[in-house]
Amino acid sequence: LAKTTQPISMDSYEGQEVNITCSHNNIATNDYITWYQQFPSQGPRFIIQGYKTKVTNEVASLFIPADRKSSTLSLPRVSLSDTAVYYCLVDFSGAGSYQLTFGKGTKLSVIP
Amino acid sequence: ETGVTQTPRHLVMGMTNKKSLKCEQHLGHNAMYWYKQSAKKPLELMFVYSLEERVENNSVPSRFSPECPNSSHLFLHLHTLQPEDSALYLCASSQERGQRYEQYFGPGTRLTVT
Numbered sequence: 001l002a003k004t005t006q007p008i009s010m011d012s013y014e015g016q017e018v019n020i021t022c023s024h025n026n027i028a029t030n031d032y033i034t035w036y037q038q039f040p041s042q043g044p045r046f047i048i049q050g051y052k053t054k055v056t057n058e059v060a061s062l063f064i065p066a067d068r069k070s071s072t073l074s075l076p077r078v079s080l081s082d083t084a085v086y087y088c089l090v091d092f093s094g095a096g097s098y099q100l101t102f103g104k105g106t107k108l109s110v111i112p
Numbered sequence: 113e114t115g116v117t118q119t120p121r122h123l124v125m126g127m128t129n130k131k132s133l134k135c136e137q138h139l140g141h142n143a144m145y146w147y148k149q150s151a152k153k154p155l156e157l158m159f160v161y162s163l164e165e166r167v168e169n170n171s172v173p174s175r176f177s178p179e180c181p182n183s184s185h186l187f188l189h190l191h192t193l194q195p196e197d198s199a200l201y202l203c204a205s206s207q208e209r210g211q212r213y214e215q216y217f218g219p220g221t222r223l224t225v226t
Contacts, residue, residue, distance in 0.1 A: 032212050043114065043202050043217025044155070087155065091211035102155040 004088045004103035011109045018075045020106045022088030025069050033064060033071045034089040038105070044087060048073070075108075083110045115139040116218035118203050124224045127193055133221050135186040135203030141216070143209040144186040146178060149220070150199035161186060162209040193225045 005023040012018045024033065032051050036044035048055060050062040050071070061074040075082060085105040116137045125131050137144065146158040160168035161180040175197070177189040186203055200220045206213040 034211055034214075036215075041220070041222075043116075043204065043220055044215075045114075045217070046214040049212075049214070089211060102157075104154040 006103045006106045009107040024090045031091040036087045114216045118218035130191040133188040137205040141205040145204040147202040
């Protein structure tokens with residue numbers, strides 16, 4: 001069964017850059033990589049999406065190597081409000097069926 | 113506010129009860145989703161509707177029955193649930209079906225089965 005793999009948890013101090021890596025060995029040619037953020041008792045919220053190389057928006061950057069078997073979400077200068085669970089999402093629809101798969105998520109704790 | 117609302121926010125029901133969860137999106141989207149999130153498992157996609165037609169059913173037990181009467185409303189009908197069905201049930205919508213389209217999630221319904 002296709003799946004994604006992320007670290008279960010990470011700690012960081014305020015002001016530091018945080019990099020969270022997701023493995024997706026079975027990604028299909030047409031699949032995109034999407035990251036979501038989730039705070040307690042809320043639904044996930046879209047952060048960033050990419051297909052290859054690098055994508056940057058006002059919140060984060062996404063780095064994708066040439067083989068696309070992994071991706072790294074980069075959060076610059078995190079603050080306490082960035083404490084949340086971060087999910088890596090890959091479609092895995094290459095087999096012909098729509099199989100939207102969230103990873104187990106990475107719980108990021110930002111320390112003052 | 114994401115433009116996706118869910119009611120009720122909390123629900124406690126016995127195993128013999130029948131209840132329904134409601135989701136409404138005000139974004140003009142064509143695809144809607146039900147997810148289950150429990151403490152021990154990652155977000156699980158349950159059902160996908162595209163233009164009111166169910167296009168995905170990920171081996172969900174028949175005690176969960178979805179209904180999509182129009183593109184703005186989605187229901188999840190519950191009957192004879194088990195305690196292990198206690199979880200946060202999340203509704204989402206996107207412009208079209210597919211991960212390429214950003215999903216907007218509702219706040220969820222916290223379900224407890226006693």
